[in-house]
Amino acid sequence: MTGSAPHRNHGQANPPGAGRGRPWTVRDAVIDFARRVGMTSIFANPGSTELPMFRDFPADFRYVLGLQEAVVVGMADGYAQATGNAALVNLHSAAGVGNAMGNIFTAFRNRTPLVITAGQQARSILPFDPFLAATQATELPKPYVKWSIEPARAQDVPLAIARAYAIAMQEPRGPVFVSIPADDWEQAAEPVPLRDVAHTMRPEPAMLERIGGLLDACERPAFVVGGAVDRADAAADVVRLAERHHARVYVAPMTGRCSFPENHRLFAGFLPAMRERIVELLGGHDAIFVIGAPAFTYHVEGNGPHVPPGAQLCQLIDDPAVAAWTPQGMAAVGNVRLGVQDLLARAAPKARDLPAPRAVPPRALPPSESGARMSVAFALQTLAQVRDPEGIVVEEAPSARPVLQTYLPITRAGGFFTMDSGGLGYGMPAAVGVALARPGQRVIALIGDGSSMYSIQAIWSAVQMQLPITFVILNNTRYAALQDFAPVFGFAPGETVQGTDLPGLDFVTLAMGMGCPGERVSDAAKLAAVLSNALAMHGPKSGPMLVEAMVA
Incomplete structure (x- = not known):
C-alpha cells in the first residue's frame, strides 16, 4: 500500500x-x-x-x-x-x-x-x-x-x-x-x-533544508507523528529518521493510525489533547518536529504557550490548511513520505546520546474478590497476550483508549485504525471494510458498549460475507468517557451525569439475532481461553464472532 x-x-x-x-x-x-x-x-x-x-x-x-x-x-x-x-x-x-x-x-x-x-x-x-x-x-x-x-x-x-x-x-x-x-x-x-x-506534491526543498538544519543543530529533538505518516506509507522512513537523530517519538493527539512501532526503543508515548499537558510532556526538548499531524489538536480550552519555552517547532504535513493555522514555527507542505526521504538524503548529523527509554507499565492483575468485574487493563493485557501482534485492530472504545495505549501496543504500520473525528458509529463497520480489504487476516474490532449501538447492523454484513472479524465489546454499562470527562466541566465527584448509564444491553443476544455466535465473559480467569478461540482461524471461510467482556 x-x-x-x-x-x-x-x-x-x-x-x-x-x-x-x-x-x-x-x-x-x-x-x-x-x-x-x-x-x-x-x-x-x-x-x-x-x-x-x-x-x-x-x-x-x-x-x-x-x-x-x-x-x-x-x-x-x-x-x-x-x-x-x-x-x-x-x-x-x-x-x-x-x-x-x-x-x-x-x-x-x-x-x-x-x-x-x-x-x-x-x-x-x-x-x-x-x-x-x-x-x-x-x-x-x-x-x-x-x-x-x-x-x-x-x-x-x-x-x-x-x-x-x-x-x-x-x-x-x-x-x-x-x-x-x-x-x-x-x-x-x-x-x-x-x-x-498525480496525487502527491513534493515539499519545497528550501523549507526542508531549514527543517533539516534545525534537526542537525538541536541537542534534544522530539518527533510527534500522526496518521498521515501511515497513510503515506512513510512509517519505516520515519523510524530511520528518528534513529538517525536519536529523537524521542510521541504520537499526536487524536491520531487514528499507527505511524511508529510502540515497542521501539525511541517510542515515548501519546500526547493528550490538552495544551498544558502537551507542553509538560515535551518539556526539555529544544526542537519539536511534527510529522503528518496537526500541531496540535486540542479538546479543551487551554492557556499558555503551545510548545515548551526555548523549543522550536517545525512541521511536515500534507494539508496546507493545517499548516496555515499552525501557531508558530515553520511548516513544509507536501507528501510526508517524499519529505522524510528528502531529509534522509542529507548528510548524517552529529552523534547524540540515546534518550532514556519509556517506563514499562505495571502488570494488570485479575480482580481479587470473587464475582468482581475485571479491569479494562486486565482485559486488554489479556487480548495483547493471545492475539497475533502482526494482526489488525480497529478501535472505538473512547474511555478505554488510554488503557489500550498502555496495555495493547500496536507494533506495525497498517495495524491500527480508529476515527480522527471523535464521532461514534465508525468502528464496527470500518472493521468490515478492513476485513474485505485484507482477506485472510482476522481483524479485531475493539468496541465500547455505547459505541457499538451506533452501528451494530455492521455485524449482519460481516455474517453475510463470512468475514474473519472478532468483535470484542468492552461492556461497562455506561458512557464512561462522558462520566470520566465530566469533572473538566465542573461536575463534583460522584455527581450524577444524566444520560450516561446503559443498563440492560445483551450483546451476545444481539449478535446471535444477526447470525453471529457470541460469548459473554464475566470471569477474568476464562477470558484468555474465550479470546483465543474467537481469534482462531477455522478454515478459509472463518466468519465473525463476538466476545462481550464485562469490565469494571
Whole structure:
C-alpha cells in the first residue's frame, strides 16, 4: 500500500452493451471508469432513485450491502484506508445522505478518499419538488466533502465521477460527493478518456533544508507523528529518521493510525489533547518536529504557550490548511513520505546520546474478590497476550483508549485504525471494510458498549460475507468517557451525569439475532481461553464472532 504513487487508468474495457451494438450510456461510461481505477466494490444501501445505476450489474463488481447509510460509509472508509485507493459509495438522496453524515464527517477527518454518489429524482420533475428529491443536494454534505456537484447534463456525469476520483485521491485526501438524477443513467455518453493524474506534491526543498538544519543543530529533538505518516506509507522512513537523530517519538493527539512501532526503543508515548499537558510532556526538548499531524489538536480550552519555552517547532504535513493555522514555527507542505526521504538524503548529523527509554507499565492483575468485574487493563493485557501482534485492530472504545495505549501496543504500520473525528458509529463497520480489504487476516474490532449501538447492523454484513472479524465489546454499562470527562466541566465527584448509564444491553443476544455466535465473559480467569478461540482461524471461510467482556 502506498499513498504517493499516481493512480493510472488501465486499458479501456468494453461496456456491458458494447457487444450488442448499442451506444454507450452514462452507466456504461461510469462502470468502465470505475473498473479502470479499481473501484469495483460499491458500498451501498438501496433506494428507489439509485436503482437505475445497478441495471446489468457487471460480474466483476461487488455490491457491499449495509443496513444503514452510516454503516455503508464506515465500511467504505475502512476499505479505502486499508487499500489506499478511493472507495465508491452509493447513498439514497437526502434522507440517506443525512443518515450517513456522521461517518462522512469522520471520513473527512480521517482524510479517507471516498467517491460518494447519491440518487436524485428525475430531472423532468425536479421543478415540482417531488417526493424524495434532495433540495440543494450539493449543499447537504458540505463542508465535510472536498468537492460536491450535481452535473448540469446527464452526459457530464462520467466526467464528474472522474474528476471526483482525482480530487478524492489528491492530498490531503478525503470524501467527495456527486448527486445523480435517476433518469441520467440511460442517457447517451462518451467514455472517459484515459487519464494519468498525480496525487502527491513534493515539499519545497528550501523549507526542508531549514527543517533539516534545525534537526542537525538541536541537542534534544522530539518527533510527534500522526496518521498521515501511515497513510503515506512513510512509517519505516520515519523510524530511520528518528534513529538517525536519536529523537524521542510521541504520537499526536487524536491520531487514528499507527505511524511508529510502540515497542521501539525511541517510542515515548501519546500526547493528550490538552495544551498544558502537551507542553509538560515535551518539556526539555529544544526542537519539536511534527510529522503528518496537526500541531496540535486540542479538546479543551487551554492557556499558555503551545510548545515548551526555548523549543522550536517545525512541521511536515500534507494539508496546507493545517499548516496555515499552525501557531508558530515553520511548516513544509507536501507528501510526508517524499519529505522524510528528502531529509534522509542529507548528510548524517552529529552523534547524540540515546534518550532514556519509556517506563514499562505495571502488570494488570485479575480482580481479587470473587464475582468482581475485571479491569479494562486486565482485559486488554489479556487480548495483547493471545492475539497475533502482526494482526489488525480497529478501535472505538473512547474511555478505554488510554488503557489500550498502555496495555495493547500496536507494533506495525497498517495495524491500527480508529476515527480522527471523535464521532461514534465508525468502528464496527470500518472493521468490515478492513476485513474485505485484507482477506485472510482476522481483524479485531475493539468496541465500547455505547459505541457499538451506533452501528451494530455492521455485524449482519460481516455474517453475510463470512468475514474473519472478532468483535470484542468492552461492556461497562455506561458512557464512561462522558462520566470520566465530566469533572473538566465542573461536575463534583460522584455527581450524577444524566444520560450516561446503559443498563440492560445483551450483546451476545444481539449478535446471535444477526447470525453471529457470541460469548459473554464475566470471569477474568476464562477470558484468555474465550479470546483465543474467537481469534482462531477455522478454515478459509472463518466468519465473525463476538466476545462481550464485562469490565469494571
